Amino acid sequence: MTAITPELVREHGLNEAEYAKVLELLGREPSIVELGIFSVMWSEHCSYKSTRLHLKKLPTSAPWVIQGPGENAGVIDVGDDDACIFKMESHNHPSFIEPFQGAATGVGGIMRDVFTMGARPVASLNALRFGEPDNAKTKHLVSGVVAGIGSYGNCMGVPTVGGETNFHKSYNGNILVNAMCVGLAKKDKIFYSAAKGIGNPVVYVGSKTGRDGIHGATMASAEFNEDSEEKRPTVQVGDPFTEKLLLEACLELMNTDAIIAIQDMGAAGLTSSSAEMADKGGSGIEIDLDMVPQRETNLTAYEMMLSESQERMLMVLKPGREGEAEAIFKKWELDFAIIGVTTDTGRMVVKHKGEIVADMPVTALSDAAPIYNRPYVLRSPAEGQPEFDAAKPAMDSLIKLLGTPDLCSKRWIWEQYDYTVMGDSVQQPGGDSAVVRIHGTQKGLALTTDVTPRYCYADPREGAKQAVAEAYRNISAVGGTPLALTDCLNFSNPEKPEAMGEIVAGIEGMGEACRALDFPIVSGNCSLYNETQGTGILPTPALGGVGLLKDISKMATVAFKRDGDAIVLFGE
Amino acid sequence: MKARVFVTLKNGVLDPQGKAIGHALNNLGFESVGEVRQGKLIEVELSETDEDKARAELKDMCEKLLANTVIEKYEIELKA
Amino acid sequence: MKARVFVTLKNGVLDPQGKAIGHALNNLGFESVGEVRQGKLIEVELSETDEDKARAELKDMCEKLLANTVIEKYEIELKA
Amino acid sequence: MKSAVVVFPASNCDRDAAVALEAITGTKPHMVWHGDSELPEVDLIVLPGGFSYGDYLRCGAMAGQSHIMRAVKEKAEAGVRVLGICNGFQVLTETHMLPGVLMRNAGLKFVCRPQALEVVESQSDFTRNYEAGQRVVFPVAHGEGNYFADDETLDRLEGEGRVVFKYAKGENPNGSARDIAGILNEKRNVLGLMPHPERVCDPLLGGTDGKALFEGLLETLA
Numbered sequence: 039m040t041a042i043t044p045e046l047v048r049e050h051g052l053n054e055a056e057y058a059k060v061l062e063l064l065g066r067e068p069s070i071v072e073l074g075i076f077s078v079m080w081s082e083h084c085s086y087k088s089t090r091l092h093l094k095k096l097p098t099s100a101p102w103v104i105q106g107p108g109e110n111a112g113v114i115d116v117g118d119d120d121a122c123i124f125k126m127e128s129h130n131h132p133s134f135i136e137p138f139q140g141a142a143t144g145v146g147g148i149m150r151d152v153f154t155m156g157a158r159p160v161a162s163l164n165a166l167r168f169g170e171p172d173n174a175k176t177k178h179l180v181s182g183v184v185a186g187i188g189s190y191g192n193c194m195g196v197p198t199v200g201g202e203t204n205f206h207k208s209y210n211g212n213i214l215v216n217a218m219c220v221g222l223a224k225k226d227k228i229f230y231s232a233a234k235g236i237g238n239p240v241v242y243v244g245s246k247t248g249r250d251g252i253h254g255a256t257m258a259s260a261e262f263n264e265d266s267e268e269k270r271p272t273v274q275v276g277d278p279f280t281e282k283l284l285l286e287a288c289l290e291l292m293n294t295d296a297i298i299a300i301q302d303m304g305a306a307g308l309t310s311s312s313a314e315m316a317d318k319g320g321s322g323i324e325i326d327l328d329m330v331p332q333r334e335t336n337l338t339a340y341e342m343m344l345s346e347s348q349e350r351m352l353m354v355l356k357p358g359r360e361g362e363a364e365a366i367f368k369k370w371e372l373d374f375a376i377i378g379v380t381t382d383t384g385r386m387v388v389k390h391k392g393e394i395v396a397d398m399p400v401t402a403l404s405d406a407a408p409i410y411n412r413p414y415v416l417r418s419p420a421e422g423q424p425e426f427d428a429a430k431p432a433m434d435s436l437i438k439l440l441g442t443p444d445l446c447s448k449r450w451i452w453e454q455y456d457y458t459v460m461g462d463s464v465q466q467p468g469g470d471s472a473v474v475r476i477h478g479t480q481k482g483l484a485l486t487t488d489v490t491p492r493y494c495y496a497d498p499r500e501g502a503k504q505a506v507a508e509a510y511r512n513i514s515a516v517g518g519t520p521l522a523l524t525d526c527l528n529f530s531n532p533e534k535p536e537a538m539g540e541i542v543a544g545i546e547g548m549g550e551a552c553r554a555l556d557f558p559i560v561s562g563n564c565s566l567y568n569e570t571q572g573t574g575i576l577p578t579p580a581l582g583g584v585g586l587l588k589d590i591s592k593m594a595t596v597a598f599k600r601d602g603d604a605i606v607l608f609g610e
Numbered sequence: 611m612k613a614r615v616f617v618t619l620k621n622g623v624l625d626p627q628g629k630a631i632g633h634a635l636n637n638l639g640f641e642s643v644g645e646v647r648q649g650k651l652i653e654v655e656l657s658e659t660d661e662d663k664a665r666a667e668l669k670d671m672c673e674k675l676l677a678n679t680v681i682e683k684y685e686i687e688l689k690a
Numbered sequence: 691m692k693a694r695v696f697v698t699l700k701n702g703v704l705d706p707q708g709k710a711i712g713h714a715l716n717n718l719g720f721e722s723v724g725e726v727r728q729g730k731l732i733e734v735e736l737s738e739t740d741e742d743k744a745r746a747e748l749k750d751m752c753e754k755l756l757a758n759t760v761i762e763k764y765e766i767e768l769k770a
Numbered sequence: 771m772k773s774a775v776v777v778f779p780a781s782n783c784d785r786d787a788a789v790a791l792e793a794i795t796g797t798k799p800h801m802v803w804h805g806d807s808e809l810p811e812v813d814l815i816v817l818p819g820g821f822s823y824g825d826y827l828r829c830g831a832m833a834g835q836s837h838i839m840r841a842v843k844e845k846a847e848a849g850v851r852v853l854g855i856c857n858g859f860q861v862l863t864e865t866h867m868l869p870g871v872l873m874r875n876a877g878l879k880f881v882c883r884p885q886a887l888e889v890v891e892s893q894s895d896f897t898r899n900y901e902a903g904q905r906v907v908f909p910v911a912h913g914e915g916n917y918f919a920d921d922e923t924l925d926r927l928e929g930e931g932r933v934v935f936k937y938a939k940g941e942n943p944n945g946s947a948r949d950i951a952g953i954l955n956e957k958r959n960v961l962g963l964m965p966h967p968e969r970v971c972d973p974l975l976g977g978t979d980g981k982a983l984f985e986g987l988l989e990t991l992a
């Protein structure tokens with residue numbers, strides 16, 4: 039038994055009050071595995087402890103919203119039997135350390151979120167923020183990130199149809215890589231993650247588990263690591279080939295009615311997927327780690343529960359349907375293992391080598407997770423002078439503007455992405471929104487990502503409103519009806535009142551604009567602590583918007599069509 | 611002087627390429643094949659003639675460019 | 691038994707990747723770097739214990755899959 | 771005209787090819803799994819684009835070893851038309867059904883763009899509905915389309931009228947030898963090309979220049 043010292047607790051990111059709560063919930067000292075589980079489930083990333091209170095201020099419903107935030111992705115009704123499933127997610131830190139693999143696995147993760155709900159991914163977008171172009175690292179980061187996104191998306195055969203790219207010194211040491219995936223499913227064929235029922239088999243599919251990306255505490259890691267000569271990497275290598283097989287196998291199984299619940303293993307893989315599925319199903323879950331397919335020898339229970347190996351899924355099947363499901367995964371040459379069962383105990387029980395290594399109430403990981411109302415100060419809009427001089431000839435300013443990295447052509451980026459695969463990209467990169475035809479129909483989805491961090495820096499509230507409005511306009515400009523948004527809230531350290539103020543103002547501003555436009559937020563994620571050496575990034579609440587064109591033959595594009603056509607400017 | 615630099619994934623890091631190659635070799639009937647790992651082989655011609663200096667320089671190249679030591683390790687082999 | 695297979699481009703076949711690496715190294719200030727070529731290193735674990743048999747098998751793997759002999763050559767290194 | 775589209779693990783233009791074939795020929799193609807060892811009786815076999823086996827090791831290398839490719843080879847020898855697009859072209863060179871290899875793009879980057887081509891040769895079942903010298907635009911989307919063969923092979927290909935498509939002068943996207951975009955085998959029943967004709971069969975997708983290829987096949991094989 040590993041002794042749980044205060045130091046170990048701190049290294050797991052739990053403060054004193056949080057650890058006291060753990061002791062109270064368990065009624066005893068946790069095992070090291072349990073400590074690891076609490077550590078990830080109560081992390082900012084999984085629990086949204088700094089933002090949960092404020093996220094409630096966002097509008098999330100509308101008559102066309104089928105599923106708002108809370109599932110793997112949001113779902114909206116796009117007419118007839120069609121549902122559109124989409125989400126955006128950040129992969130900032132890994133992409134800074136290893137731009138190619140970090141960005142690639144970011145794309146892989148968001149695609150799993152979408153196809154785990156039964157959708158075939160039909161489009162990807164990416165919102166990127168880099169440091170100054172002449173910063174020594176920027177070039178390497180840009181080319182690595184773009185190549186990584188391309189490599190994963192292209193191999194998956196999902197067109198990458200749009201995005202945005204900005205450069206600013208505040209991202210020199212902390213780039214932002216936000217990937218959005220959009221999928222389509224039939225309305226009556228949407229899959230959720232609630233592990234309902236008792237005695238149903240819990241099934242693991244996809245790749246084997248290895249020692250990938252186990253953050254946790256350095257000390258605990260050292261103790262549990264066999265080969266200490268190599269520091270354990272915290273960046274995963276993506277395997278788009280396996281993910282493509284996983285996509286096809288999942289969709290094939292979803293054509294049957296064998297699945298009760300399904301969830302991808304994202305951050306904190308087995309831990310968060312099993313805990314969240316049990317929580318949503320109001321059930322308990324028991325898993326036996328000896329059954330988990332393993333890539334390496336001597337994996338400990340701690341490592342298996344915290345591993346972030348990619349390209350894995352957890353499902354609950356109807357009893358008796360295991361054989362049918364297994365045959366499909368075998369055909370696609372993927373691992374398939376029954377690793378547990380749903381129970382009525384309301385507890386999450388983890389066994390390893392015949393011993394119980396964790397046994398805790400499921401609600402301890404969800405409802406009981408900490409929520410903070412962190413102190414914040416709302417600052418007044420930044421003072422400053424515009425850089426351009428109105429007295430100068432307009433042409434000079436225009437030429438200067440066109441030469442800025444934010445406004446220059448992004449063709450160099452999108453030409454590295456296959457934006458024509460799947461044969462439905464009816465409006466390709468370069469316009470206000472991308473338009474992807476709903477396969478086999480005359481309908482199209484208008485897709486865009488937007489936020490202008492400079493505005494958000496000048497005034498977090500107005501900047502966030504502007505981002506919502508811009509997404510709305512970009513969709514309208516191609517002839518789409520704006521329907522819903524996903525978001526990726528990239529901010530700095532919530533423990534600093536100034537930064538927390540940016541978060542609060544940003545969320546409130548977004549909420550206000552969304553309500554005014556009837557443009558709800560149906561999914562999203564928060565990425566906090568984006569700072570280097572005490573300096574935060576510009577507040578960057580990135581938005582991904584989805585709209586519908588009922589008839590793509592009426593689509594508008596940016597290109598001027600004919601000599602002699604009138605040019606009209608409208609709006610204020 | 612000529613050098614060979616081998617850049618491979620660290621132990622424990624998933625190697626999708628190696629995995630797929632191993633699979634394919636098994637399917638081709640090479641049953642004695644176990645784990646396969648794929649890495650890079652970089653051959654470098656150096657005008658430097660001092661072996662120690664060359665080795666130090668190559669190490670520097672690996673750290674700066676040839677390998678990303680977050681996930682990769684490297685090995686240097688010199689031939690006179 | 692463990693084997694290393696080196697797959698490299700034949701002489702005369704252009705290697706843009708190697709060239710790009712060489713360029714990047716020069717730009718980083720490694721002036722003594724001349725030509726750079728990039729190839730593949732494939733590490734194979736074999737249950738075969740007879741060295742001659744293993745070598746023959748590896749040769750077969752190279753011809754069938756590991757190298758495309760139109761542009762690539764290969765070299766096999768065995769470690770007991 | 772009956773056709774088949776072979777599906778390898780991580781093929782991803784199989785649907786695109788099937789949609790184009792059905793739209794033009796009026797018949798749904800058979801989708802054939804890579805692990806099968808037999809092909810249905812068809813007039814045309816399509817090896818679609820994608821990243822078979824993740825493009826690991828070398829593009830098309832592992833797909834080239836699949837069961838179904840033995841059957842494809844036999845059919846090709848018996849005269850059945852075979853069309854390899856993008857990854858399909860790579861598979862055809864890896865199985866030596868077409869000479870040469872497709873190497874990494876000279877620019878080292880994946881490139882996706884509408885690409886101007888010159889139809890060099892209209893004397894084939896695949897290009898009979900084009901005119902020699904005609905300029906067409908097909909999208910390219912590949913990371914390894916840089917065609918390479920020794921000079922002797924290149925001379926032979928050109929001399930025998932087997933270079934069917936070339937990238938338009940000055941617009942070579944990948945460093946391909948002699949701007950080669952697509953070639954025929956000796957018997958002229960197997961075509962491999964990097965650009966995607968199946969992605970330009972619908973006016974909404976930026977053109978219909980690819981239609982003539984499938985229509986030509988339909989006229990030959992109907």
Ligand SMILES: Nc1ncnc2c1ncn2[C@@H]1O[C@H](COP(=O)(O)OP(=O)(O)O)[C@@H](O)[C@H]1O
Pocket residue numbers: 163164165166198199200201202203444445448449451452466467468469470
């Ligand atoms: N990272 C990226 N990935 C894909 N497409 C991008 C990316 N960055 C920019 N684009 C595309 O380039 C075009 C111009 O982008 P942007 O300058 O943001 O346009 P706008 O200012 O009109 O919104 C858009 O079509 C956009 O989708």
